[in-house]
Amino acid sequence: MEKFYGTGVAMVTPFDENGQVDYAGLRNLINYLIDGGVEYLVSLGTTGESVTLSKEEKKKIFAFTAEVNAGRAGLVAGIAGNNTYEVVQQVKEFDTRGYDAILSASPNYNKPTQEGIYQHYKAIAEASPLPIILYNVPSRTGSNVSAETTVRLAKDFKNIVGIKEASGNFDQLNQIMRDKPEDFLLISGDDPISLPMIALGGVGVISVVGNALPRQFSDMIRLCLKGDFKAAQPAHASMIEFTRMMFAEGSPAGVKTALKTLGICGNKVRLPLVQVSAKLAEKIALETKNLTSPVAVH
Template identity: 40%
Template sequence: MMELAERFRGVFTALVTPFQDGAIDYEAFDALVERQIEAGVTGLVPVGTTGEAATLSDDEADAVIARTVKLAAGRVMVMAGAGANDTRKTVEKIRRAEKAGADALLLVTPYYNKPTQAGLIAHYEVAAEETHLPVMLYSVPGRCGVEIAPETCASLIRRHDNIVAIKEAGGDVGRVTQLRQACGDDLIIHSGDDGLTLPFLSVGAIGVTSVVGNVAPREMVQLVEAFRAGNMVRALQLHEMIAELTAGIFIESNPGPVKAALALCNLAGPEMRLPMVPVSDANREKLAGILSRFGSAAAAFQEMR
């Protein structure tokens, strides 16, 4: 388990899927991936919520995962989003992600259906039995309407060796302690909320699956590394420096703001697929100010190193 934990330790960036005129902008995507790797991230997460998985066709999802794997070339882990609200579709997505070369799978709780905990156990057991890849559970009640109970996690990891981690995105630091009390060191925990990365690390999480990392991968990596090195002053400085950017990146529903921020940085376009639309003009202006202040603070911080 220690060796596996090291593979999940650090920053995993939940990649956006750039679009141009309705199609995937692979030129921008390739540059974004390389920028992440150069910044020192541990992993990449294509075809998740931030990647607008809900509006990608199966063929598009396959292509994005396969391209991420090719670009990563073994330098970082590729954990593909493969969740759905139909267990049969989840199994199909798992098989396709495996074929595309993914190293691990991120499986969100079934949305809209609101299954009971017994339903979640049954769903994840079927999924785990269909793959040899490590599985990260994804609990995000704000989007899915259901939370994975700590006892459910404990039951799943006892029965399935390849269920190894959870992305905890319920906005509650106390959940980390509850999960650790139920599962101990047998469950790897990632923060699913950028703004809670440092608090999560302080109580037992070992990484973050990050949206902000699309824009500020170096700073997110430095935050986690500073904590791991025991440099709490530096970790807190980075946490506070990133705080306004984190708030801005979630000023509207993800991934609208992060795409707007990338566009303002000339890294990718702001285009999205309906029913998602670009952020309002007012919020784009707010993001521009936030990015300007963040850029100045980040530059000054790096000079002080």
């Protein structure tokens, strides 16, 4: 599981002006991230606007991403939902070629009990031909995967190998680190707190900001993993305002604006998401240029 140490990027899905998937833009993004030194890619996580894509679009994007990546970086597929049966069917039917794991967010909206969350992931783990990374993001799902449930799943299913944790609850993170199996991976799901999470024992991040700043972010994460937090801190500090902008008017609208500034892909999003305001877009463009200029790159 060492391929999940470091920086994973929850890739955006580029759309053209007509709202269709922009495969040229997706190719640009994949190559940009790999050239930027990230350790692995996440295709069709929530940042990829997966809930707005049809089954056929998802299938084509998964295959295209594996083809372009061609084994150069680790590759994770986002497969999630709040209908357990449907998620299990998608996992069973998934073409695993080129993929190393499945990232699956806890069910949204239903607000299951901890036992319901456990049974949901149990069904997925028993069906999956690939390792599973849990994803806890209470701000979006409406329910929290407790430390006890995370540890229970980690101990009961060898193919549940880690969790992308975005609760921001350090008491919960402390409990996971104390009680988890030694080889179970704690991965930051929240860009701004990746540095302190690694100090706790986390192994890296699945990042949104990394879409636009792969070199800066992955370099910073590698310094943290070496225990050199003093060297990592200036890079961390330099990205604080940029990171705030990425989420100020919703994700991934912010990071798509940065990617448009960089000439990687366009900034179109699918409803119900909308593009950021003109005022914020101007600020993002300026900060993106500042952070990616030759002087800013170390």
